[in-house]
Amino acid sequence: MQYSAEVMKHFTNPHNQGQISDADAIGEVGNPLCGDMMKIYLKVDRLPLAADRLEDKIVDIKFETLGCAAAIACSSILTDMAKGKNLKDAFKIEKSDIVKGLGDLPPVKVHCSILASDGLKLAIKEYLEKQGVLDQYPEIKNLSLPECFHE
């Protein structure tokens, strides 16, 4: 098993690592028993004139991760990708985007990229819920994510 140079770069010097004390939403995924745990913090700019809350923009994003090098690198690149995007576009970030961004991931580590994109999706869901508009987005409301990726 070997990691790409890009994975090692993000793992060694992760971007956007830490907490946001006044976060507008937090997405928490994984389970310490699985060995991976991830927390995604969002600071969102609420556009007063927009009718669709998914147009609100991620102005800051931070992560905390307990896990292997792949889990940390996936968290790091996810925050890079999501920062500055509106929630609609951020919600579309999938594992394949993360894997591509990292140059590649060993097959046994691909679940880390799912964990990262799920963490962001959950944070967006929490944001919509806090805004009291989650019912308008049934697809996001009914999001069901696995607790653990182990078979």
Add this chain to the structure above:
Amino acid sequence: MPNQKIYFDHSATAPVDPEVFKAMAPFFSEIFGNASSIHGFGQAAQTAVDEAREAVAEFLGAKTNEVIFTSGATESDNLVILGLAKPGEQIITSKIEHPAILEACREMEKRGAEVTYLGVDAQGLVSLAELQKAIKAETRLVSIMYVNNEIGTIQPIAKIGEMIKELNQTRKEKIYFHTDAVQAANYCEMNVNKLGVDLMSLSAHKIYGPKGIGALYRRSGTPLKPIQFGGHQEAGLRPGTLNVPGIIGLGKAVELISQDKKNLGEIRKLRDYLIEEILKIIPKAQVNGDLKNRAPNNAHFSFYGVEGESLLLLLDQRGIAVSTGSACSSGSLEPSHVLMALGLNPLLAHGSLRITLGKFNTKKEIDRLIEVLPGIVEKLRKMSPLK
């Protein structure tokens, strides 16, 4: 100093001792004959193989015709597990064996044998009472590893040997006793008669010999069937052209062990110093496995709230090579089967680090690890959502 590479992963593999390398060198291009050939080229190789076989036999307190050269411990283990018990018979082993035993046992279950996997206590030791309870009329083979490859615990092999010998006096069908002694050879009593074993697996590359060569000790009269076919070598039990340079290397490596034994106290001192300092400096850290019945070169830690692989890679970036669990299981997602058998919390099992010292390590190198590791654990803990 930061550019100096430090190797602390001797349970994965050890460097070939320069003396071993020197002994092997002539057997590639000069004395290259097939040891089975009757001409001079072959006989020169055969003579050297005989000498190496004598060295291994002497190391084990065995007869030369009881030493079978194999490609390594995985093959030795497979030969025992697949070549001895028949369908309907029972094999007893432990839950903390190397996969070379466990996977071969699963294969035997498919072939109709019954396999009992003994648990271990929280210190990683097999209980004699539990073993005795598991033995029945159908028991044919007991295979218990000597020193665990992950946590370094030493199993009471001589006591088990004694118990089985006693049971055999009144049994119709004898029980054969095998031990995988790969991780023990550098440090422990290896006389097969003192240990009371009928079969023992050895590997050269864990004892400063080359990779790709090992041995199986088989007590005279122990029934064993080959698992590969196509030659008369090793009494038909391991057909195939003898790996002459490898065999010479293994012979030299066991010779060096007796010379090196006097240095064991040094390794133990360094290891104890390492454990003491790490537990003192790093909070929420623990050592896994019994501290008394333990190979003197093994330190196995768990650090709460960090993941082992991340620790390993950050240490590697600072030039220090260690392992999480065992080299064989890196790349797998499951926490170590050994740590789970100990009843360790999976969270702690994921945060484990194995440091295995070798005869060339120095106190300066240990001090470097003690200097670097706390900062790395702290960095990863800061990143973690678990506070």
